[in-house]
Amino acid sequence: MRYLPKSPAERQEMLSAVGAKTIEELFHSIPEKYRLKKPLNLPAAMSEHEVVQYFSERAKENSDGYTSFLGAGVYNHLRSVITDTILQRGEFLTSYTPYQAEITQGTLQAIFEFQTLMCQLTGQEVANASMYDGSTATTEAVLMAERLTGRGRVLVARSVQPEYREVLRTYAKNSGLHVEEFGYTPAGTVDTKALSGLLKDDVCAVVVQSPNFFGVIETLGPLAESAHAHGALLVAAIAEGVSLGAVKPPSEADIVAMEAQSFGLAPSYGGPYAGVVASKDRFVRQMPGRLAGQTVDQEGRRGFVLTLATREQHIRREKATSNICTNQALCALAATVHLTLLGKEGLREMAEQNIAKAQFALGELEKIPGVKRAFSGPFFNEFTVEFPKSVRLVNAELLQEKIIGPFVLGTTYPELTKNALVCVTETTTREQIERLAAGVRKALAA
């Protein structure tokens, strides 16, 4: 087998060295009757070429050749060759969690740079080394608020990514956390009246997303104020990080939970991505996840270590702030390299291209009789339109045109079956947008 560096002779030599006649002897501590007698029933071993062939064939059975207008939490942005070149360096790819700081300074400094970039992006004071994804980051942010306030009620806006809310519910179920939701206004922003109705002194956190699931940008200042008025914390979820290149950072929020997929990570059918939790310095001891810190070595040289480890499971055991032992280092590295490539100007230009294309797309669709913008609030690169008929039917027609239509809000918002969430990024061309408009026109005429 090509991955195994031993000749039969060497195996024999090593066997006799350990004083065993057969390899079987090494497994004698496993009761005989439980040892497999026949080989596992797995597909026959494949050569490298065959492996590539198998996956290439599967790839052809997917959406290759289609144009997509999906976003809803996963975004298709430009990715640079440089990012992947760095990612594929074995020293990053095949290294473990940097516990041995002296020989993992590369990973540690990259994480430190990641934490810095995330702070600059979100306008927060401290950011962790990343967690699984946006959904778990949002959940961890709420659990953090629970620890900080010692309260058990959390209020979540329905305009937060539906799967984020589902994950929160799964985690909340057994930690005695009580999750309640509040709605949205015709503008698409959170319903502050509904919120203040629910907001009492037993609430640990108010959770909103911006731009929210409908693409609408929220005004966080007042939300933070009313939350604080009741001793609660404001948790802001960010699903589309690129928006922060043009939209004011959520500095008013006490905790920010961000999905970093937009920064150089492929959609990859749902993962792996990288979540981030960012917050204020004074809350750092209750932050979940890894933290890289700057320090010096015996000779006074700058170096980096994993720090405040006493929050973590391998020391706190049942008292840990979270049971997560890993971060998504490689995904965080991708984001770090990608954002470094973009730089200050690059990210701003990228964000503004997204705005321009989204505005153009909305304009094109609004020209179609019966199609109208659903929410009046300002948006970034996603917006909601209402069709005169069910979005499913429209999308079915679009598929004929090799177009993957917008996200069907009806799937999670029964009241919005005719509403479609359209996403346009810098990767979408004018020609593709015009094809979408033409397709919708045709579908509605049909």
Next chain:
Amino acid sequence: MNEKIKKATRHTNQNEGLIFEKSSPGKRALDWPPLDVPKVDPTKLLGEHHRTSGVEGFPEVSEIEVLRHFTRLSTWNYAIDLGMYPLGSCTMKYNPRVNEFVARLNGIATEHPYQPQELSQGCLKILRLLEKCLLEITGMDAVTLQPAAGAQGELTGLLLIRAYLQKQGNARKTVLIPDSAHGTNPATAVIAGYEVQNIKSNADGQIDIEHLKEQVTDDVAALMLTNPSTLGIFEQRIPEIAEILHKKGALLYMDGANMNALTGVTRPGDLGVDVMHLNLHKTFSTPHGGGGPGAGPVAVKKILEPFLPIPVLVEREGGKFALDSQRKESIGRVKAFAGNFGVLVRALAYILAYGPGVRQATEDAVLNANYIRKGLEGVYDLPYTRPSMHEVVFSDVLQKKNGVNTMDIAKRLIDYGFHPYTTAFPLIVPGALMIEPTESESKEECDLFIDAMKAIAQEAAVTPEIVKTAPHTTRVKRLDEVGAARKPILRWKPEVKRSEAAD
């Protein structure tokens, strides 16, 4: 010329600041295709929300600088690609590059989780085949690929147990965890809403059955067992343990962290395990990448299947596959979208490359561990002498006499060109040296490792100070962790120049 210990070596050392310190306004590393739609005025559209001047403090550098910066950083890392990485219970094995290649294919990396399922059959077939392989390897009945890592797999597993017991009318209170367990187990149990009760290992490092019998009451929901244990020892009486639990209506959870010792040799499902998680980034070679991403699928017996997290992969008539989220008994969603698909692809690529031959990998892993054990027995103290599986645990008592502890030896190992083994774990072995070579190491590399460990034992006896102050070959010496924790610096901040400060 006779250099017995070939690996004695220097660590690469090239200076490099933080990327922010290279920044200079006007430099750029990326250009955009020209905008093909009318320009717009963001301020007019976003109003008060507009971030007019971009992100303050973001670096401005050129492409070559970015490439060099991160390439230099990479040279400061140790990695499997450079040599043996014997971290106990981490299974740092070779990460085949074809796995990286296929995960990046167009039509694999480019797929959106919300695209129509009729346009996702390729992805779904991949998931189905991986499920089948994992079920065959574990001997279980059903599996979910959702969890993003081992820890989340554990949580999922416990939530499944809770849901199952809840349906019988009583979720119960406590989860039993051996004192040798990894710290994640107790942390997870608590998040799943259970109290933790430790159970002792006996002198052999095995679970004390008599003691266990007393502890399994009607309040016990499950026992979380790592097998082989973190001592690298197979829990021989596991079928008996399962029986004791089942009699009391409790379930047996197996932490599959050490599955690399069992794959193709025995199946947890046949041993009476009810639920277990696998670490694809360990046993199935997906790269650790400096600490993630991973994937922690959870395999279960029939009784737990109704509670699996959504979405569940189902086969529809006509051989079409679909993701089903309409399952009323499900514990719900543990992660957005369809799991860490990219990681799952790599794991399947690994399994396909081996096929049934994967047993050979297990055999080599166990052979390597025992070979190293033999080579170092007597030189280092072996607290538990039962047969080793895929890893071996020594202790530093012999070296302690000269004030040298396991961490010192680990750091000195760096000077010999190896990554340290796992130190000070499991907790039941004071001053543990936990060594897991994996099947990826040749006889030569194992010999080099043994030589290095012997050389260090020798130094610990004659000149301990050189060991205690190691490593000496790295670009930074031991770092001040105390200072880092007392006054945390967790991000870079621009230093305020006098001129600016003045005006």
Next chain:
Amino acid sequence: MAYPTNYKYSKDHEWIDAKGDMATVGITDYAQHELGDVVFVELPAAGTKLTAGKQFASVESVKAVSEIYAPASGEATESNALLQATPETINNDPHGAGWLIKLKLSNAAELDALMDAAAYEKYIEEKKKEASA
């Protein structure tokens, strides 16, 4: 380091210096030694009720968290602010400037259950023997 003879000591290595129903509480030199460099201290706010034998604070070194148990019951009247900025004070002066909280005793009789300096020093000698054994 000498163990003040006017203090009382608990088996969990806390000391308590009582004057009337007011007392100062800290951890012993032995404890800070076992713990290593202290990097963070978590103390209860004034007004918090303490129960003898129950955890009321935690002290962290780089790689360990230690729970501190109340040597006597009562109400915390003040916590040592100095420790937030310079936790190392616990290492440098455990029996003095490194005190944790001031406590209003609710039942001074509880103190009788504690060890005096001589008894405590014998107690930790035993501990050390165990460790070296």
Next chain:
Amino acid sequence: MDSVTSPTKVVLRKTPLNALHRRLGAKMVNFGGWDMPVEYPSSGGLVAEHKAVRGGVGVFDVSHMGDIRIHGAKKTGGALAAVQHLCMNDASKLAIGQAQYSAMLYPNGTFVDDVIVHRLGEDDYLLVINAGTREKDIAWVRKNTSGFDCVVDDLSDAYTQLAIQGPRALNVMRKLTDANLEAVKNYWFTHGTACELKNTLIARTGYTGEDGFEIYVPADLETSERVWNAVIEAGKEFGILPCGLGARNTLRLEAKMALYEHEISDTINVWEAGLERYCKMDKGDFVGRAELEKARVQGLTRTLVGLEMTERGIARDGYRVVNKAGEAIGVVTSGSPSPTLGKNIALAYVSPSMSALGTAVCVEIRAQNCAAQVVATPFYKRMRTVAQKS
């Protein structure tokens, strides 16, 4: 050792056995101001002497060594306190009749000299010091014990000191003394009648890496020569040979025993010399302790390693050690062919990054880089077996 082969100059000091050495036709040299035998052609020379000690037995005149006695004055405890203050090892651990390897340090943690401390009696100690540093040592001891309640006597000239070394040393000594030598373990000593001399100090110590004894007898010429001859006579059946400083040096080098001005000096500290096993930081304060504490935190900048030449050439004291790139990474402190191993060996200080066993280095020998590698030390370790009964 260059110093050994350099021609005799100035007025050199002589041991009571000087004339005898010359009668034996020994090759004499200046060693630290002393006129000493480097080898005895009559014995067959350095290598033969060396092998005699490793395989049988040899006798050395080491009367040039200094002896300082420190004993309590009015109340007891003063001497111990003084020795504890002076020396890095823990003298309080010594039983009467026991000796220990130790060293006197300067406040900065470097070496005044290495010494063997013998506990003669209740609060009564004997420090055996090197010849080359005698005056310095004695001055240092007086200066640093002034504050202590003890008496310091310089007994250096009172004794003729003979070292009987080798696996057969025990057999030889048995014939010379009534003392129960089996009871005298390594680094212990006793007093007994030897060569009709009552109450002779017989110590199971040495500087060769072999089992052996050192005896201290009155320094008058008559007694000194009588004892020497008695030893030679008693050793005949075991093939005893008179041995010179040449063999003494190769023997101690193989055993990695430090030589002042080479492995240890006033510019080298305890950690660098790898002698931490004899330095008891936790025994309480002593001269040099504070600085050693600091040095430990700063970590090592050089460390003493053993080298084995893998190419032809003999590394000598002072030669540069360089890495593959030719950059200087250290310096040789002692070097010589090893009669026992049949290889060229050396001790050298190198940067810790080059200290791993097996590390390949070069030694610059007359502008030529000869390959060598770091090897485990001591180069030679004797089998711990007692000499067979005869």
